[in-house]
Amino acid sequence: MKKILAIDAGGTKISYAVVDESGKFLNEIKTVPTPKTIEELIKVFKNIISENENNIDITAFATAGAVNINNTKVDSSTPNMPEGYNQLDFTSLSTKPVFVENDANCAAWAEYKIGAAKGEENTITITLGTGVGGGFIIDGRLLRGKSGRGGEVGSMKINGQKRICTCHRYDCWESYASGTGLKKTAEEIAQTDIFKSSIFNTKTPQDVTTYDIIEGLNKNDEYSKTVFNIWKQDLITGLINITNIFDPESIIISGGMGKFIDTEEIQNAINSEIVVSPVKIKLAKAGNYSGMIGCALLACEKK
Ligand SMILES: [Zn+2]
Numbered sequence: 542m543k544k545i546l547a548i549d550a551g552g553t554k555i556s557y558a559v560v561d562e563s564g565k566f567l568n569e570i571k572t573v574p575t576p577k578t579i580e581e582l583i584k585v586f587k588n589i590i591s592e593n594e595n596n597i598d599i600t601a602f603a604t605a606g607a608v609n610i611n612n613t614k615v616d617s618s619t620p621n622m623p624e625g626y627n628q629l630d631f632t633s634l635s636t637k638p639v640f641v642e643n644d645a646n647c648a649a650w651a652e653y654k655i656g657a658a659k660g661e662e663n664t665i666t667i668t669l670g671t672g673v674g675g676g677f678i679i680d681g682r683l684l685r686g687k688s689g690r691g692g693e694v695g696s697m698k699i700n701g702q703k704r705i706c707t708c709h710r711y712d713c714w715e716s717y718a719s720g721t722g723l724k725k726t727a728e729e730i731a732q733t734d735i736f737k738s739s740i741f742n743t744k745t746p747q748d749v750t751t752y753d754i755i756e757g758l759n760k761n762d763e764y765s766k767t768v769f770n771i772w773k774q775d776l777i778t779g780l781i782n783i784t785n786i787f788d789p790e791s792i793i794i795s796g797g798m799g800k801f802i803d804t805e806e807i808q809n810a811i812n813s814e815i816v817v818s819p820v821k822i823k824l825a826k827a828g829n830y831s832g833m834i835g836c837a838l839l840a841c842e843k844k
Contacts, residue, residue: 542561542562542563543561543562543598543599543841544559544560544561544567544596544597544598545559545560545561545562545597545598545599545600545601545836545837545840545841546558546559546560546589546590546593546594546597546599546600546601547559547560547601547603547833547834547836547837548586548589548600548601548602548603548833548836549602549603549604549644549830549832549833549836550575550586550602550603550604550605550622551575551604551605551621551644552575552605552619552621552622553574553575553621554572554573554574554575555572555573555574555575555585555586555589556570556571556572556830556833557570557571557572557589557593557833558570558571558830558833559593559596559597560833560834560837562837562838562841563655564651564654564655564834564837564838566830570830570833573585573589575622575623576623577623578623578624579623579624579625579626579628579629581623582622582623582626583629583634586634587634590634590635594635594636594637597637598637598638599637599638599639599640599837599840599841600634600635600637600638600639600640600840601639601640601641601642601833601836601837601839601840602631602639602640602641602642602836603642603643603644603647603648603832603833603835603836604619604622604641604642604643604644605619605621605622605643605644606618606619606622606626606627606643607643607688607689607690607693608641608642608643608646608689608690609688609689610685610687610688610689611689612640612641612642612689612843613630613631613632613639613641614627614629614630614631614641615627615629615641616688616689616690617690620707638840640836640839640840640843641836642835642836642839642840643674643676644674644832644836645666645668645674645675645676645692646676646683646685646692646835646839647676647831647832647833647834647835647836647839648666648668648674648676648795648825648827648831648832648835649664649665649666649675649676649677649678649683649793649835650676650678650683650835650836650838650839651827651831651832651834651835651838652664652666652793652795652825652826652827652831652835653666653678654834654835654838655827655834655838656793656825656826656827656828656831657791657793657823657824657825657826657827658678658790658791658793658823661678661789661790661791662678662680662681662790663678663679663680663787663788663789663790664678664789664790664791664792664793665677665678665694665783665787665789665791665792665793666792666793666794666795666825667694667780667783667792667793667794667795667796668795668796669718669719669720669776669794669795669796669797669798669799670719670720670796670797670798671719671720671721672695672707672715672719672721673694673695673714673715673718673719673722673779674694674695674796675692675693675694675695675783676692677691677692677694677787679787683839694714694779694783695713695714695715695719696708696710696713696714696715697713697714697779697782698711698712698713698714699712699714699717699775699778699779699782700712700717700775700778704716704717704725707721714775714778714779717772717775717776717779718772718775718776718779719798720751720797720798722772722775723751723754723768723769723772723798724749724750724751724754726768726771726772726775727746727749727750727751727753727754727768728746728747728749729746730764730767730768730771731744731746731749731764732746735763735764735767736764738763738764739757739762739763739764739765740757740760740762740765741753741757741762741764741765753765754768754769755769755801758801769801773802773807776802776807777807777810777811780792780807780811780822781811781814781815784811784815784817784820785815785816785817788817788818789820790820790821791820791821791822791823792820792821792822792823793823793824793825793826794807794822794823794824794825795824795825795831796825799824799825800824804822804823804824805822807822808820808821808822
């Protein structure tokens with residue numbers, strides 16, 4: 542059975558472990574902080590690889606950013622990674638094969654192979670965090686597009702209210718449906734009269750946090766409920782679009798914001814507005830290290 546060194550390279554930390562072909566961890570997961578410069582980052586990657594190289598067949602990276610069609614390099618800007626990250630040829634890091642894939646795609650593959658969407662050939666995993674990520678499994682294959690950058694669902698346009706996104710474009714779905722989007726909605730609604738009777742009314746609109754809104758929901762605060770309902774409707778709008786285009790068996794929700802939603806409520810709202818057959822909405826099950834499992838399993842299919 543093949544052994545894969547799986548490395549999850551994110552903006553704040555790098556996690557790694559050896560995984561087998563079935564997605565099982567063969568040793569303890571280790572974590573190191575992400576260095577600030579590309580030189581230091583390459584050194585960290587090389588150290589991790591040389592520690593394990595004799596014992597493995599492939600190194601697989603799950604990374605932030607869009608990955609090229611050959612799975613060797615990050616092909617987009619990656620604001621959270623050191624400058625020069627998208628110049629790095631990952632195959633130069635090891636004498637053995639190296640495979641790189643976008644972390645949201647890896648997470649989707651893990652849900653499909655061993656998680657909440659196991660056995661479902663058409664399934665989409667949406668990650669709701671600071672941004673919105675997506676991985677599309679269509680007819681049992683990972684959708685990559687002509688350049689490898691397909692499935693950038695967070696950049697789908699909704700609403701047309703001219704809300705500026707972190708990518709400097711307007712009205713990306715992620716500028717509404719992410720955690721950052723919830724905060725932005727909170728700020729906007731804090732400019733209206735409903736904020737006057739809110740438990741947070743002593744704060745300036747810019748200082749209301751995502752956590753405040755969640756706390757407000759639990760305390761039955763009308764302002765917080767209004768904000769959350771707008772956020773939820775923006776989430777549902779995007780999920781309806783995805784469902785109508787791809788007709789998936791399931792949409793799996795992962796990421797930090799997932800724990801605040803009622804999947805059954807979202808599922809019913811979607812299914813009452815679509816033209817394709819009903820979809821199931823489920824929370825992710827492959828765990829915090831789904832990126833590592835997914836990149837390892839994808840690497841086995843490719844190499
Ligand atoms: Zn954007």
